Amino acid sequence: MSSPPIWGRNMLLDVQNLETWYGPIAAMKGVNLTVAEGRIVAVLGANGAGKTTLLNTLAGVIDPFKGQALFLGQPVQGLDADEVARRGLVLVPEGRQIYPFLTVRDNLMMGAYARRDRDAVARDLEKVQAWFPRLKERDSQHAGLLSGGEQQMVAIGRAYLSAPKLLMLDEPSLGLSPRLVQVIFTIIRRIRDETGTAVLVVEQNAAVALKHGDDGYIMELGRIVAADTCAELSRKEDVREAYLGGREAEGLSGTAQRWKRRRTWR
Secondary structure, eight states: OOSOOOOOOEEEEEEEEEEETTTEEEEEEEEEEEEEETTTTEEEEOOOOOHHHHHHHHSSSSSSEEEEEEETTTTTTOHHHHHHTTTTTEETTTTTOOOOTTTTTHHHHHHHTTTOOHHHHHHHHHHHHOOOOOHHHHHTBBBBGGHHHHHHHHHHHHHTTTTSEEEEEOOOOTOOHHHHHHHHHHHHHHHHHHHHHHHEEESSHHHHHHOOHHHHHHHTTTEEEEEEEEEHHHOOHHHHHHHHHHHHSSSSSSHHHHHHHHHHOO
């Protein structure tokens, strides 16, 4: 499966033939993917498609079985998660995973634990509080008392305070109201527009991801089955049918049974 037509741009991340297994089960099968500087890249797919496995493998949470991931030209596959984060490849995990008994400020500052320039940290904290004014209002409140949307804001702010070059978000819309989903994705675009930070986001909400993203991939059963700009993907008939509310379809191939019969993707 080819990558979106962005090869003329400077590549931050170049994933080549990446495979990850859970015991005897192949969760990812030969994934190829690129992220260029300053781009928002959306990875779409249903539950079980391999999206979270992809991010966890890139973040060093899971070791791949084969393949490589080049970040800023250097391989990161198989590195410990803390080393991957120090290099600027930072994950906002599914479910937020904040520290409920710490204050909002302490949660945010956990993202900056490896940074030494405290003036730069203070400036970045001001940016986060400008993007998410609710967090400034609740600065000294225990994070476990926040709403789901506010906790997602904390998780994104914490990740930004680790000074990412590429921010990876796993299902940022999960459990949020449609209004809050729009708020979160609008802030994601602000982060990119105001700081130049590239974003790799995996989502089941295809409509909002394609609206706010630049380049897109669709995963099914551990494989990349489509890749293009988000604008082009949103215009493709098979994508619209499978992911944007067209006629019933189980994925890009029409049905899972059809996929098993043909084993080809176009």
